[in-house]
Amino acid sequence: MKSGPETNDSIVLKTASKESLIKFGPFEEADFDPNKTAMVADSFSVRFLPKTARAEQLILVPRGEAAKSLKVLEQVYAGLLAMAADRSWSLMAVGGGSICDLAGLAAATWMRGINCILLPTTLLSMLDASIGGKTAVDYQAYKNLIGVFSQPAMVRIDISSLKSLDKKSMAGGMAEAVKHAVLGGKAMLDSIENAIAANGSVKTEKLEDIVKESILFKKSVVEADEREKGFRSILNLGHSFGHAIEAASGLPHGYAVSAGLGLAFDLAVKRGASLAASGKVKRLLKKIGLPTSLEEARLEAITLSGAIDFGDRLRTNISDPDSFVKAVEGSLANDKKRCGNSINFVLPMDIGQVKTELLSIDYLIAFLTA
Template identity: 35%
Template sequence: METLSVDLGERSYPIYIGSGLLDNLSGLIPKLAGKQVLVVTNSTIAPLYLDRVMAGLKGLQASSLILPDGEQFKTLDTLNQIFTALLERKHSRTTTLIALGGGVIGDITGFAAAAYQRGVDFIQIPTTLLSQVDSSVGGKTGVNHPLGKNMIGAFHQPKAVIADTDTLNTLPEREMSAGLAEVIKYGLIRDVAFLEWMEANMPSLVARDAQALTYAIKRSCEVKAEVVAADEREGGLRAILNLGHTFGHAIEAAQGYGKWLHGEAVGVGMVMAADLSSRLGFISEPDVARSRAIIAAAGLPVLGPSDMSVDTYLDKMAVDKKNVDARIRLVLLKSVGDAIVTAEFDQGMLRATLNDCTESA
């Protein structure tokens, strides 16, 4: 087992990464504020792992809530189901929520913990690669709105994250690739040596080699933790973590949440960011090809959907959280392994990128 400490002063917490952690939960759960625990999970994960988690909570007043599975349920209505369960079961403000599942479960459970009685504790047990490398660090929680993804939420840090790599063995192939998109992102924005390691080890990662995955998860969390520790409330540096996300969110919003996986959309978005970075003279065409190649090697799409027009992209991108006073801001690559955030780019170049990185109809 690897242990990483996310250093945020009095809100610091550990991330445990490794094999067999679910069978040793009682040894990993931190001291709780009270005895009440609600495990929130979904209908896909519950039959696979819920019994083992509940067995690790003996001696506590633990119960569970099983939500429907899917990004389309990451809504205020589903959030309210958690509040209703907590209130019906008379949970006080010393309760602890445990999120058992992927990013959707983590985000919605974390936001429920942030808002229930104005804030209670929560623990993350991420069961997808995406959530293990992305949601484990940063404290971002929230739900979607029909007009925008993750537009409603809070910053709320977990008390601990327990990432059992064994849970990735039940992960569908598309979700595995989607998780790898975020892993690649950490290389592209901040760590060219990690990117080179991935270029050598992508076949092992795709084949779910446990040792390779453990290293990739740990290094991803480390890079994210470095960025977040420097900028907890997302004033500046942290925005680079959104490489590919503004483009990706536009694809997800236009196609309807759930059709494209988040990581798939981000994969295409990173190709778009690299393409625009090259048009602006930041990186070379071979750098763009290199970015596209590692994304393709992870089994991800590298072109946007054929039915999306340039204007649809621009319209959806206009509601992105990074924008200042309605002006589109993007994360671009100053070089491979070094990202920047800027609103200074030629609209014509952006339109050319969007056009060229879209699949032909």
């Protein structure tokens, strides 16, 4: 598969290790060889498989975060072995960010690495998880603990697959778009504000532009620092608190990141950041229907608890505010990116301006309980 020049319908992400082609529009036959492509999908995303895909080359995995486990990764390897997939094969992920993360890791490690094709079908996976080559599964209570950096050969983005995505899942995806815009600057944030209808949903006609702008921003960061030696860590904005909230509440990733972003702004304001920027971003997140504080995250987790499978990841009683805060503190203290007793925390100082500071976990916990 050759990557063509960048056009309105394609973006090329170039790193030292690879050129990834990101293409917009429906899947084309030339995108893959059906004889030599294994596919990973779940019981819902299976409907987005290319028409020429072979049913016997499908590996079905659980829906959502439950797909990101060593057990499921092993099932993918078993499927590849049963198909006698060799190094000339490709592995295609069809689904949300969880399937992209899982299949990306399987492709990067099967026979020391085979071609990976991603067909993200959720908003979050289109504008974030499929871009940049981070692959992973979760391990015990930790998210993304086992993984590698490995760029996909191709990402195929068909916005029409979002028609079946409910408003809550769209909102979750917008959390990462807002995060990119906070980092990317005022023009990006304005274009998101203009894309949100009065009822908080994204205007359909603006969707593809929002996805493209977000991808172009992430591409610029990944191309500058593929392996997160420094600069790429700005993309962790909202994620220190966000991952702790996700682990404690079981909230979907985007919702937890939104609450983490709101809290990061509150903390940054205490350390001299723009109050106006903080207010603007939090109003936007709220308009989209996303939480911006610990308590809003807890209430959202209660609302969503009937709709999502928390599995064994829910370790706390979310109906009790104190237990919830304690659980978030516990997760923060176990942050896998901590340096000793501190965390490199990304502080949003203004729109388009962040700074990273080493803050002690005790300080962050005191902030959460203040």
